[in-house]
């Protein structure tokens with residue numbers, strides 16, 4: 467459930483409260499009663515910086531981050547995770563409304579704690595018969611060096627992340643490519659950005675050979691989605707284009723996914739699209755002064771009908787020919803057409819997000835995003851900073867010219883797979899053939915979806931990775 471997140475000028479008395487302390491001694495002024503202070507101090511020491519005081523009518527929490535040992539970004543993440551821990555306790559005690567009170571001069575610390583609380587509140591109940599929510603109804607935030615605008619921005623972001631998670635968690639039986647377009651249309655009118663989409667006929671007129679080929683085995687139409695947010699006072703003269711992989715389900719196609727269980731979570735193969743959509747919701751809602759265009763090629767990847775076969779040669783929208791040697795390397799085929807489509811905008815920067823390779827996930831796990839590209843160092847550094855602050859961290863991989871050899875084909879201009887090695891990079895090398903503008907490719911295959919248990923405030927299932935990152939990056943870019 468999306469909690470109501472509100473800013474308070476002054477704290478409320480006698481309500482469930484989390485006190486964020488700068489120093490443990492502040493427990494004295496908060497609690498006064500020496501026995502309670504003693505209890506809190508002991509627990510802050512023994513319980514990793516958190517003390518819970520069950521006062522029956524009020525649940526009180528004291529939080530004190532270990533300040534000497536944590537870097538700025540690590541402290542923010544520590545607080546988000548502490549917010550998650552406390553959210554679990556609040557659910558246990560059936561608390562529905564909580565106040566976060568920052569007794570620290572670091573307003574962003576207070577915000578991070580609230581962020582962790584709020585993001586932990588996500589539930590996907592659509593397909594449960596019992597739709598009873600156990601989440602918080604409201605989070606009020608008050609604190610030093612904190613203004614209403616920051617709390618409003620947090621509320622917008624949490625809503626956008628939840629939207630992205632919802633889309634990722636929707637199974638393909640509901641979320642076909644066309645349904646994805648209908649969902650975007652609704653979000654566009656609710657949140658205030660423009661949107662149009664093409665179906666198969668128009669996609670054929672555009673000769674998007676990659677998107678069409680991946681769709682050959684499907685009974686559903688592919689869609690090509692164009693989102694735009696163009697404020698009157700945009701800080702950028704040329705647009706930023708955000709491209710998201712929208713494979714609503716990836717069976718692998720005729721090169722059917724071979725490993726047992728490896729298909730189970732493949733409804734997540736549109737997490738790149740979800741990140742772009744979530745970012746648009748946040749950008750439009752917060753009226754960020756940035757001109758952005760979103761491109762989402764969407765289809766399922768299935769082995770039916772006239773499915774694309776290994777050995778086929780297809781002609782992409784750009785005119786380049788591709789020998790398809792593995793139909794499970796489909797993401798790059800649809801992204802290539804989107805990257806080429808982006809050329810018409812003469813963009814300042816193109817960023818694509820995609821659950822593109824198992825190799826990226828194997829290289830660094832769910833802990834980070836593998837990225838690469840041609841954009842300059844300054845832009846890359848800005849993105850990495852945004853990644854570090856949001857804890858949607860990035861690691862840059864090389865695009866050395868040597869890797870070009872991996873993609874040479876005997877019959878076509880290039881083939882769609884490299885060798886056994888450097889799989890995340892060869893996917894990037896493939897994409898590089900289709901863009902001439904400054905470009906960054908983010909492979910989110912690792913962190914996009916959490917199978918099994920919960921992953922702190924990121925929850926289980928779709929994580930919504932990329933939304934907070936893109937928003938933070940674009941805010942920095944136009945600052």
Ligand code: BES
Nearest residue numbers: 792794795797821822823824825883911
């Ligand atoms: N959608 C997958 C990548 C993926 C794997 C996403 C795990 C999320 C979790 C992608 O389309 C794919 O199948 N890639 C292949 C490429 C290979 C055939 C060159 C892969 O990584 O195995």
Ligand code: ZN
Nearest residue numbers: 716794795796
């Ligand atoms: Zn695949």
Ligand code: ZN
Nearest residue numbers: 713716735797
């Ligand atoms: Zn895929």
